[in-house]
Amino acid sequence: MNKDFERKLNQYAELAVKVGVNLHKGQKLLILSPIEAAEFTRLVVKSAYRNGCSRVIVDWRDTPTSRIHIEEAPEETLKTLPHWEIDRFKSFIEGHDCLISLTGNDPKAYEGVNPKRLMMLSKAQSEQLDFFQTAQLTGNIHWSIIGVPNAAWATAVFPDKREDEAITTLWEAIFTAARINQGDSIHNWKVHDKILKEKVEKLNLYHFKTLHYKSAKTDISIDLHPDHIWIGGSQRSTIGRSYISNIPTEEVFTAALKTGVNGTVVSTKPLSVMGNIIDNFSLTFKNGQVIDFRAEKGYEALQQILEIDEGIKFIGEVALVPHNSPISSSGIIFMNTLFDENASCHLALGAAITMNIKNAEGLSKEALNEKGVNQSSGHIDFMIGSQDLDIIGQTINDERIPIFQNGNWVI
Template structure:
C-alpha cells in the first residue's frame, strides 16, 4: 500500500503534468487556501521541475474572509479590486496555466448578510469577465482540484474528530482522483479514453432534444442548438496542448439552446454557493427561463444567484454523469461542487462554454447569442441526477435513443 506522502507527491505531479500539462517556459498561477501551503509547495516544486517560468500563488484565508464580511461596509463588496483582475489577465496574456484549489467550508458565510455575498459575486463576475474568456474559451490551460481543509472536512464528517475527518477526506479525494492506484497517470489516460468514446457517440448522433424523467418529479425537455459539441475528459488549449480542467471528472457535457428548456427539474444534492448551502430546490422552466423556483434551504441565496443578471435565469451547461461512478459509489455528499457534480447529472445556471458549439471560441457575444448560446456573468453547476433517471435523445429525423436508463449509460 502506498504511503500518504507518496500519494501526496503523486497528486501534486498529476496537477502539473495531467491537469495543467505545464510546458517549459510557462507561468503557473495557483489559487489556494492558506491551510494548503505544504501541498502548494509540492505543486510549485513539480512545476519548476517541469520548466515553469514562475509560480505565482494567490492565497485565501477563511478566517480573514469571514472577518471581512462581518466588518467591511457594503461598498467594499460592490467594488471588486481592478488590480487583481488586471493581474490575472496579465498572466493569461503571458500564457499562464491556472490551478485552482477549491476547498471552502460550505457554511462559512451562513450568518452573513446575503446581500453582501450577492454584491461580491456580482462585482467579481463583472471585474473578471475579460479574464474568464481565457479559461472559458480554453485559450489557456486551467484545472480545478481540491485538498481537505478543517472547516470543510468537519462538515462532510461531522461525527468524528477534526483529525479523523481530515484523514477520511484525504482518503476520499485520493480514491476519487485515482491516486490510490499503482499508476495514477496511466489510470487517467484510460479513463479519458473511455470518456472520449461517450463523447464520440453523442457527437455522431447530434441530438436535437433530450428528455429527462425521474420519480422525484423531474420532467424536463432540453433542446440542443445546431452545431453543439459534446466534450469530456480533457480538451486542447490554443497552443494545442491537452489539459484536464477538473480532477476528478466523470462528466460529458455540452450546452442547451438558450430558449429551448421547458418543464420541471428537482435538485438531488445540496449546492454550495458563496459559503452557503442551497438544498432541496425545484425549478420550473419556460422557453429556457426559470419562471418559478422553490427551495427548502437557501431560498434567498438562490434568488440572489438568479438575479445576478438576466442570463443567470437560463442554463449554460448540460452534463451527463452515470450514477454508478466512483464518487457516487462512495456515498459521500462532499458539499463541494467539484466532487458532487461528478457524482450526478447536472446543469449549470448562466454562461455557456463557447467551445461547446462549432466555431464558438471565435464568435463575438452577438454571434453567440444568434446561435442560441447563453451569456451571463455567472456559471454555477447544480446536481439533478438520480438512480432512476431516464434520459432519451431525439435526433433531427425524430429517432428516439435511450441515453440513460436507471441513472446509468444505456449504451
C-alpha cells in the same frame, strides 16, 4: 506523516501539474490556495518548477478574513476590484499560462452573512473578471480545479468523526476519486480519458436535437444547441495542448439552446455556493427561462443567485454522469461542487462553455446570445441525477434513442 501518505500527496501534486494544467516549459502558474492547504501547495510549487515553470505565484486565501471583509468593508469596496488584481489576471491570459485553483473551503463559511453583501462581491468579481472567465471557457489558458481537505470541510462531510479522522477519511476519498489509490495515476487518467472520449464520439455522431429527462421528481425537455459539440475528459487549449479542468471528472457535457428548456428539475444533492448550502430545491423552466423556484434550505441564497444577471436564469451547460460513477458509488456527499457534480448528471445555470459550440471562436457575447448560446457572468452547476433517471435522446429525424436508463449509460 507516513511514507504512503507522503507518496500519495506528491503523486497528487504531480497529477495537478502534469495532467491537470499540463504545464509546459516557460509557462507561468497562478495557484489560488486556502492557507490551510499550504503544505500541499508547496508540493505543487516544487513540481511546477521541476517541470519547467518560469514563475509560480501563490494567491493565499483565508476564509475568516474574507468573511470579515464582506461584513465590514464599505459597500463601494465590495463593488470594485483593485486594478492590480485585474491586471494580474490579464497577464496570465496574454501568456497563455496556467491556473490551479485549490478548493476546500468550509461549505458553511458564509452562513448568516447578509446575502446582498455577498452578492455585491460576487457580482463585482464576475463582471470585472469576466474576461478571465471567457478565457477559461474558450481555452485561452490551461486551468484545473483540485480538492484539498481542511478541518471545516472534512467535519462538514463527516460530522460523526473526530477532526483528525475526518481529514484522513476525506483525503482517502479524494485520492480514490482522483485515481491516486489505484496505482499509476497518470496512466489511470490516460485510460479514463479514453473512455470518456468514446462516449463523446457516440454522442457527437447522433447529434441529438433534444434530451428528455424523466425520474420520480424531474420531468424536463432540453433542446441542445444546433451547433453543439460534446466534450469530456481532456480539453484542447487555443495553443493546441490538452489539459483537464476538473480533477476528478466523470462527465461529458455540451451546450443547451438558450430558449429550449421546458419543465421542472429537482436537485438530488446539496449545492454549496458562496459559502451557503442550498438543498432540496426545484427549478421550473419555460422557453429556457426559470419561471419558478423552491428550496427547503437556502431559498434566499438561491434567490440571490437568480438575480446575478439575466443570463443566470437560463441553462448554459448540460452534463451527463452515470449514477455508478466512483464518486456516487462512494456514498459520500462531498458538499463541494467539484466532487458532487461528478457523482451525478447536472445542469449549469448561466454561461455556456464556448468550446461546446462549433465555430464560436472570436464571436462576441452579443453574437453568441443571438445564436442562442447563453451568456452570463455566472456559471452555477447543480445536480439532478438519480438512480431512477432515464434520458431519451431525440434526433433531428425524431428517432428516439435511450442514453440513460436507471441512472446509467445505455448508449
